[in-house]
Amino acid sequence: MTNILENKREGLYCPAGDFFVDPRGKVERAVITHAHSDHARAGHNYYLCSDSCLPILQIRIGTKAKIESVPFGKRTKIGSAYVSFHPAGHILGSAQIRIEVKGEVWVVSGDYKPQTDRTCEAFEVVSCNGFISECTFGLPVYQWADEQLVHNEINHWWRENAENECPSLLFAYSLGKAQRVLAGLETEGRPVFVHSAVHSFLTHYEQAGVKFPKLQKVERGIDYNFSNSMVIAPPAVEDSTWVRKMKKAKKGFASGWMSIRGAKRRRNLDRGFVLSDHADWHGLLEVINGTGADRVLLTHGNGDALVRFLRETGKDASMLEGASVRGEEEE
Ligand SMILES: [Zn+2]
Ligand SMILES: [Zn+2]
The missing domain is CATH 3.60.15.10 (Ribonuclease Z/Hydroxyacylglutathione hydrolase-like)
Known part of the structure; x- marks a missing residue:
């Protein structure tokens, strides 16, 4: 070769x-x-x-x-x-x-x-x-917008959902994308939750100097009141009982694939954010x-x-x- x-x-x-x-x-x-x-x-x-x-x-x-x-x-x-x-x-x-x-x-x-x-x-x-x-x-x-514009879109979406007392459930790949999304959040005092698959990598990112907002790991078997919070989880948990219990949640997905027409509808999402690594x-x-x-x-x-x-x-x-x-x- x-x-x-x-x-x-x-x-x-x-x-x-x-x-x-x-x-x-x-x-x-x-x-x-x-x-x-x-x-x-x-x-x-x-x-x-x-x-x-x-x-x-x-x-x-x-x-x-x-x-x-x-x-x-x-x-x-x-x-x-x-x-x-x-x-x-x-x-x-x-x-x-x-x-x-x-x-x-x-x-x-x-x-x-x-x-x-x-x-x-x-x-x-x-x-x-x-x-x-x-x-x-x-x-x-495939042409990506500046990442800050995508962070702004996500923050705006979260604020809007919070005003309607709906949790924002954002799917992102557990290694890389989820941390990137987290680092761009503006909490304005609202809670942030992350799935354990996302959480396991965070200390290593922090040791490398990456700053995250204050957040909480979602533990199995605990009933949380997610109300106005942001919840970051890998797409693999989309059909889990935990997610199905979050009835009022607005669902988003951050991925380069969200730039494809119909990708959001096929997955039954409220929002697609075009953010690629x-x-x-x-x-x-x-x-x-x-x-x-x-x-x-x-x-x-x-x-x-x-x-x-x-x-x-x-x-x-x-x-x-x-x-x-x-x-x-x-x-
Ligand atoms: Zn690869
Ligand atoms: Zn890769």
Whole structure:
């Protein structure tokens, strides 16, 4: 596939360093871009990730796993390959992996976004010969608004619901999106509740300097009066008895997928907030061009439009064979 990376059944493999990036199955050595479950799987013998990814990865795959971490930007030699981690701006600790063998450089992006996000390290453009890029939202229709505008929309919605004494139940993926939504809330003295799946990551975000409003974890078996509160929960609990009991609740969902017509109606939601942790169309182009890479391989999405566009600008672009089509489905 390339001079320094092979596309194997388990995933991207670097023979010079004898390691895989975000592998499936069971491998000896796994280099992990970030702790989302479609990238970080349990069962490998050894893991390498970024320092701020480590405690989150331990929550995801357990503390028994052998995990080592390195600071962003530090060059590590694995076999005859030089490996370093660079911020991907996707969730806390998310990294692009730079791999250099005999002077040739490839970067595996993992999931990324160049847009601002106060809950994770800012994206860094890394020069390379070849770039393996996700393209979850690789169509020109995907264009994200400034994140503060989306936070304002959420806060406005909450205020309105509170005035009508309806709880605001906002679904967001438990790792990354939920923390991003929380960090943007203006409580004006109203209570904030979070589901335990969201709560488990909060201390690590706080240790990284992220500020959250005062909040309460929802405990099993307790009847709460949610009245004018904001409740943040993962979409997986949508049909639970706990949610069904919140009869007066207005339901919202924060996701890039909310930009698709009909997505809100299909899920029976009152509001959809378009907030994504992936690059939009312009973000993808800006980053891909910024790397200066001549070769581009796309994964995580339907990249046909982007492949065509990049080829017209003279790049050697194609889809990575066997690449997954879905992205941003974490639960
Ligand atoms: Zn992800
Ligand atoms: Zn992903």
